[in-house]
Amino acid sequence: MARVLRVPLDVLAVRKLGTPWERELAMGAVASGDVQVLDLSMVKQLCVSSEAIQEVAAAGLKELERQERLYRGNRPPLSVAGKTVILVDDSIATGACILAAVAAVRRQGATRVVVAIPVAPATACSAVRMEADEVISVAEPEKFLAVSQWYEDFSQTSDDEVCALLGSSDSSAPHAA
DSSP states (O other), X not given: OHHHHTOOOOOOOEEEEEETTEEEEEEEEXXXXXXXXXXXXXXXHTTOOHHHHHHHHHHHHHHHHHHHHHHHTTOOOOOOTTSEEEEEOSOOSSSXXXXXXXXXXXXXXXXXXXXXXXXXXXXXXXXHHTTSSEEEEEEOOSSOOOGGGXXXXXXXXXXXXXXXXXXXXXXXXXXXX
């Protein structure tokens, strides 16, 4: 997307905070810049203790820091202060991760935040629209069981693949001023 739009590409590390007994069920997310978002209704409904949240968040932050070191290398993050930021993800399931990303770039001074995704449940898009300036999505189905149902191949992207993609973008787009 960055190549097509001829804009700089950067990485923003975000980690889902899964419940202690089901890692894929998001109760929140953490993002670079000490951002933490919690789905308080989920936490309350599932009776997740403060201690359990702290444990899951600590593990999430540790992995987030590892990924950021690996993906960013020696490159400092691009400055987004005073700029429009387009946050791109492969999908939104609950909205926790993209809401953490929106909060992170807002904290960094982005003046406009656009979220671009191929698919997300209509309810999650509604929640994201309350925080982002614009949400662009290809599909917002009412019946949304899992992200994987919308992809032929939804296998995980490896760290090596991410690093290769980020490395290939270094020379293809202009750098932020």
